[in-house]
Amino acid sequence: MQSRKFRIGLIGGGGIAQAVHIPGWKNLPDVEIVGVADVSEPTAKKAAELAGVAQIFSDYRDLLKLDLDAVDICTPNRVHTPAALAALEAGKHVICEKPLAVSTAEVRELGQLADRKKLKLMTAQHQRFTHGAKAAKAWVDGGNLGEAYHARVRAMRRAWLPTSPGFIDATLAGGGPCMDIGVHALDLCLWLMDFPKPVRVSGSAKTVFAKGHDMPNMWGEWDRKRYTVEDFASGYVHFENGATLMLEAAWMCHQTENEELLAQIFGKKGGIKWPTAEFATVVNGVHSQGSLTHPTHVEHPHWNELAAFYDCVVNNKPSPVPWTETIKVIGILEAIYTSSQEGKEIALKL
Ligand SMILES: NC(=O)c1ccc[n+]([C@@H]2O[C@H](COP(=O)([O-])OP(=O)(O)OC[C@H]3O[C@@H](n4cnc5c(N)ncnc54)[C@H](O)[C@@H]3O)[C@@H](O)[C@H]2O)c1
Structure with missing residues (x-):
């Protein structure tokens, strides 16, 4: 019997998602991307094709209704906070491209919500x-x-x-x-x-x-x-x-x-x-x-970063790039x- 894989929802399927995030997730045998949300339908389709998934959404709130373990956010910077807040509210762990947010108020709001809900929040600082x-x-x-x-x-x-x-x-x-x-x-x-x-x-x-x-x-x-x-x-x-x-x-x-x-x-x-x-x-x-x-x-630093996020969620380790560090940056x-x-x-x- 095949055990359940770790289920990822991808928000934003453009350049960085296609170049490194999708290949990085595919490199992890126990992980699957189950849906992609992008406001551009051609981009969502292309990303879904690369990820080998059928479900695409134009609104990330619909993606968040799926049974997901975690969400990977690769949208333009100012979409990071609303998308991450929605994902955390929906009970999903979050890895988000840099910069996690563009103000300390947003970083604090995200971090405190993640802490309250006992969810992992990681900034994708692949370097x-x-x-x-x-x-x-x-x-x-x-x-x-x-x-x-x-x-x-x-x-x-x-x-x-x-x-x-x-x-x-x-x-x-x-x-x-x-x-x-x-x-x-x-x-x-x-x-x-x-x-x-x-x-x-x-x-x-x-x-x-x-x-x-x-x-x-x-x-x-x-x-x-x-x-x-x-x-x-x-x-x-x-x-x-x-x-x-x-x-x-x-x-x-x-x-x-x-x-x-x-x-x-x-x-x-x-x-x-x-x-x-x-x-x-x-x-x-x-x-x-x-x-x-x-x-x-x-x-493959991006792949390593995704693997570190997966490891912190499944083994309940501290976030490899916690919001308490990101807020200083x-x-x-x-x-x-x-x-x-x-x-x-x-x-x-x-
Ligand atoms: N770590 C790195 O080396 C690295 C490199 C490039 C980009 N990035 C970061 O990744 C993020 C995305 O950059 P990119 O180069 O992939 O940009 P991109 O423009 O190629 O892709 C962004 C995608 O997000 C989609 N999008 C916009 N608003 C959305 C919304 N509300 N809901 C869903 N999808 C939405 C766009 O349609 C687009 O397809 C940025 O935050 C950027 O800083 C990181």
Whole structure:
């Protein structure tokens, strides 16, 4: 007799769902996707075909009426909170693409609801599941960093501006590169720093190139009128323990690298960089350095993230990316925008 499989409902069947979430779930033998909800019928059909499921829905509330164990949310950012609230209210565990929400109030509402209902809630921060990140984390946990006193976070692209409305229309995206890719490097950096409490943030968010026509984009043309998010943001963060952090995020800028993703942490015993997992330290009075990983390792971080979520639900383990960590990430990003709008440093009370 075949035992019942773990049943997933997918909300949002577009780019990331088709590229990595559907293959990742299919890679787990005890899991099945039983339905897909997408406001675009052709997208729902394509995703359902890839997932090998028959049931598609235009309204995720209808998907939630199915017998599901968990829901995987891959919609534009601003749909994350309403979809996750509905899924939690319906008693389903939730994994949701980054950013979990675009404000701390939303993260708190989601987290408290999940806690009250004893359901798992995980932000899909797949970068934590890369070899480089795991090696860096083990190095830090091994006591090699010492007290972290400063960090640099960069998510800077030369000309990779996503063109779909879900990324460039503020009513759907809730933010530009700061929320889209800054969130990856910031989450990784805070994770390596053991999530100190941010207390003050100043920042700036601006649209330098995306309203104009001078910068060629590797992903092609986009709707300038609909473009209502920043294309560059920077921030400076103070933590309760005295540590500081500088962040820069851009979809377009004049730099020679196509993309630079970086979290660099300076500790009193050593320093570490992600994603390269390069370290610097002093051994017996001599400056010493190296790299913790081999760059040719094949890896599937998105698949690993889905497997970790499945494991936390079926074995009742803590969420691998809990909302109590995510709220610090989103709190900093939100405060960068608020500081930019109000022209002053923002005190965070998380
Ligand atoms: N972790 C990563 O590496 C990574 C990479 C890309 C995107 N993402 C995240 O994944 C999410 C989706 O991005 P994408 O690139 O797949 O975008 P996409 O536009 O390709 O897909 C989003 C899908 O959601 C659907 N949708 C919109 N509103 C909906 C609603 N109310 N109900 C159901 N479906 C709805 C759209 O029709 C679309 O098919 C975003 O939050 C983004 O930040 C993460």
